[in-house]
Amino acid sequence: MATLTTLDRDAPLDEVLDHLHRDGGVIVRDMLSDDARRAIVDDLAPTMDATAPGSKSGLENWEVFHGAETVRFCGLAARSRAFVDHALLNPVLLDVADAELLGACTSYWLNTGQVMAVGPGEKAQYLHRDENNWPEAINADGEITVSCMFALSEFTRENGATVVAPGTQSLPPGVMRGHEVDEDDVAYAEMPAGAGMIYSGKVAHGAGSNATDGLRYGMHVSFVAGWLRPEEASPLHVDRARAAELPERARQLLGWASYHSEGGGRTWLYDFEDAADLFA
Numbered sequence: 001m002a003t004l005t006t007l008d009r010d011a012p013l014d015e016v017l018d019h020l021h022r023d024g025g026v027i028v029r030d031m032l033s034d035d036a037r038r039a040i041v042d043d044l045a046p047t048m049d050a051t052a053p054g055s056k057s058g059l060e061n062w063e064v065f066h067g068a069e070t071v072r073f074c075g076l077a078a079r080s081r082a083f084v085d086h087a088l089l090n091p092v093l094l095d096v097a098d099a100e101l102l103g104a105c106t107s108y109w110l111n112t113g114q115v116m117a118v119g120p121g122e123k124a125q126y127l128h129r130d131e132n133n134w135p136e137a138i139n140a141d142g143e144i145t146v147s148c149m150f151a152l153s154e155f156t157r158e159n160g161a162t163v164v165a166p167g168t169q170s171l172p173p174g175v176m177r178g179h180e181v182d183e184d185d186v187a188y189a190e191m192p193a194g195a196g197m198i199y200s201g202k203v204a205h206g207a208g209s210n211a212t213d214g215l216r217y218g219m220h221v222s223f224v225a226g227w228l229r230p231e232e233a234s235p236l237h238v239d240r241a242r243a244a245e246l247p248e249r250a251r252q253l254l255g256w257a258s259y260h261s262e263g264g265g266r267t268w269l270y271d272f273e274d275a276a277d278l279f280a
């Protein structure tokens with residue numbers, strides 16, 4: 001069976017990047033302290049309790065993809081200040097995102113912050129690549145998106161740890177939905193609560209099946225190049241008043257700032273000015 005490397009939180013960035021480039025994913029322990037993880041879980045508990053598993057889209061593709069027994073919801077920055085301080089602004093993840101994405105853009109923003117809580121009896125999700133959200137923008141030589149799956153509870157092979165196919169990040173660009181991989185060639189992102197699996201937008205991966213009677217409580221955070229449209233419309237969750245309470249960097253990641261291209265073009269403006277000026 002393939003494996004993913006697990007590093008300590010204070011591992012040098014180069015080491016994290018070496019494993020990420022080699023395998024398409026790398027696990028970093030203690031990305032969230034126990035206090036931070038508990039605060040996020042507490043903040044999200046009312047929404048967890050109120051959210052039924054399964055997709056609400058009515059679209060067959062999405063229902064299959066989301067999984068009938070998986071609880072998903074977004075808007076995490078609106079629901080949890082601890083999410084903002086410890087996951088959105090996680091220094092390890094931001095260092096990796098800087099290294100991976102700033103070749104493709106001058107700034108990046110949140111793609112989505114999403115609870116992915118795989119419930120008992122859930123089947124394995126089909127393997128896919130996150131960059132396939134933006135097929136027109138894929139760059140064979142670099143990343144346009146990078147993700148982290150935070151373990152809010154322990155991830156085991158039995159309870160649905162993310163399945164990753166190391167090496168697929170180096171296959172040619174193209175849409176992968178249901179990529180077939182030999183069992184020997186997949187790795188399971190088994191990790192303790194508080195760890196995070198940082199992974200490439202190009203690597204084939206998917207949620208594992210859950211054969212236990214407990215919940216595999218995952219929280220996905222991904223960033224995308226600032227000139228691309230994110231999966232989640234963050235400013236529709238985090239309104240201007242809420243944004244004003246947050247650190248400047250968090251506001252920028254959540255869409256309360258404009259994009260300045262290398263050529264001088266500016267997009268996502270507010271009346272011709274940078275949206276960040278709203279908070280000056």
Ligand SMILES: O=C(O)CCC(=O)C(=O)O
Pocket residue numbers: 065116118125149160161162163205206207208218
């Ligand atoms: O929950 C997981 O482990 C991965 C899920 C995933 O990749 C997705 O839903 O896009």
